[in-house]
Amino acid sequence: MGAFCSRTEFEWSNQEEPHAIRRKEILLKHPEIKRLMGYDTRIAFISVMMVLIQIASCYYVQTCSWPTLILAAYVWGGTINHSLSLAMHEISHNLAFGHSKPLWNRILGMIVNLPIGLPASITFKKYHLEHHKFQGDELIDTDIPTDLEGRMFYNTGLKVIWVFLQPLFYAFRPVLVRPKSVEPLEVINLIVQASFDFAIYYFIGAKAISYLVIGTLLALGMHPLAGHFISEHYMFNVGYETYSYYGSLNMLAWNVGYHNEHHDFPNIPGSRLPEVRKMAPEFYDDLPHHNSWVKVIYDFIMDPTIGPYARIKRENRDKKLQKLTASKQVDSADVKKRN
Structure with missing residues (x-):
């Protein structure tokens, strides 16, 4: 099954996550970066065009054999669906219409979600923003694999399986590890998505809906674009927890590869993240x-x-505070006892 992984535990850090600190330092030295903040309405135009392309593609796959359909789902449809999932990521930060129009962003997110086949947009936003605010927190950041994943997928062969199963882990890990109450918009997202899926199946056929869902599952797993899931925060260099990718696939991925830049400035659209690096090269x-x-x-x-x-993991802030409070109470009791 291949070489066994030598790492049997997460890397724990007592330091604060680096992005808030670096953001302050960069803005102090390069205040001109503030002009990049805002939103980019091209996100809406481009992503809706991709949705229409996927719907049109559904008609063409009806005449394909199943092997050809699966190949088309992986190479063509899956690539588009992965790009749409990253458009949802942009939209989750309100980067399509700005923070003053949150509902517009949520509606667009549900539209962009349609070809992906499974409702994800609203739930993704709910957990993803916590990943930014509490990066590495042992109880809050559900982007981090579970201890069970670490113990199960410990060698080369099993890691191959883990990569293929990435879409399932990303879909189910947050709701299992950190369940939250269902929001009304999540119900609407589910109804809209189910209605779309049924319409594709009823009016175009089973191969069409299969093309969409298979493409999503394949493209979020063992697919070149899916390398971003691993590249962003897996520790390839000890002590570094966020990594940027500066390759050509950023063109299909809304520049999500500029991940240090994105975490430093989540209110800057992906289209402008390369400018962040150009303006502050000494930091990147x-x-x-x-x-x-x-x-x-x-x-x-x-x-x-x-x-x-x-x-890299961090002790939960509330847990740490409770320990600190308990420790102070013990010390206070000891002082009183000695006196």
């Missing part, structure tokens, strides 16, 4: 980064020092 050029998402996947699978455990 010396950070470890990736140039190939395919190589990232290969290294993750083959390198025994990297696996689901290769993530």
Whole structure:
């Protein structure tokens, strides 16, 4: 089954996550970066065009054999669906219409969600913003694999399976590890998505809906674009927890590869993130980064020092505060006892 992963525990850090600190330092030195903040309405235009392309593609796959359909779902439909999932990521930060129009962003997110086949837009936003605010928090950041994943997928062969199953882990890990009450917009997202899926099946056929869902599952797993899931926060260099990718696939991924820049400035649209690096090169050029998402996947699978455990965790803030309070109470009691 291949080499066993030498890492048997997460990397724990007592330091605050680096992005808030770096953001302050960058803005102090480069206040001109503030002009990049805002939104980009091209997100809406481009993503809706991709939705229409996918609906049109549904008509063409009806005449395909199943092997050809699966190939088309992986190469064409899956690539578009993965790009749409990253458009949902942009929209979750209100980068399509701005923070003053949150409902417009949520409606667009549900539209962009349609070809993906499974309702995700509203729930994704709910958990993703916590990933930014509480990066690495042991109880809050559901982007981090579970301890069970770390123990199960511990060698080369099993890590191959883990990569294929990434879409399932990303879909179900948050709701299982950190369940939250269902919001009204999530119900609407489900109804809209189910109605669309039924319409595709009823008016176009089973192959059409299969093309969409299969493409999503394949493209979010063992697919070049899916390298971003691993490249963003898995610890390829000890002590570094966020990595940017500066390769050509950023053109299909809304520049999500500029991940240090994105976490430093989540209110800057992906289209402008390369400018952040150009304006403040002294903060980014010396950070470890990736140039190939395919190589990232290969290294993750083959390198025994990297696996689901290769993530930096932090003790939960409330838990830490409770321990500190308890410790002070014990010290106070000891002082009174001695007196």
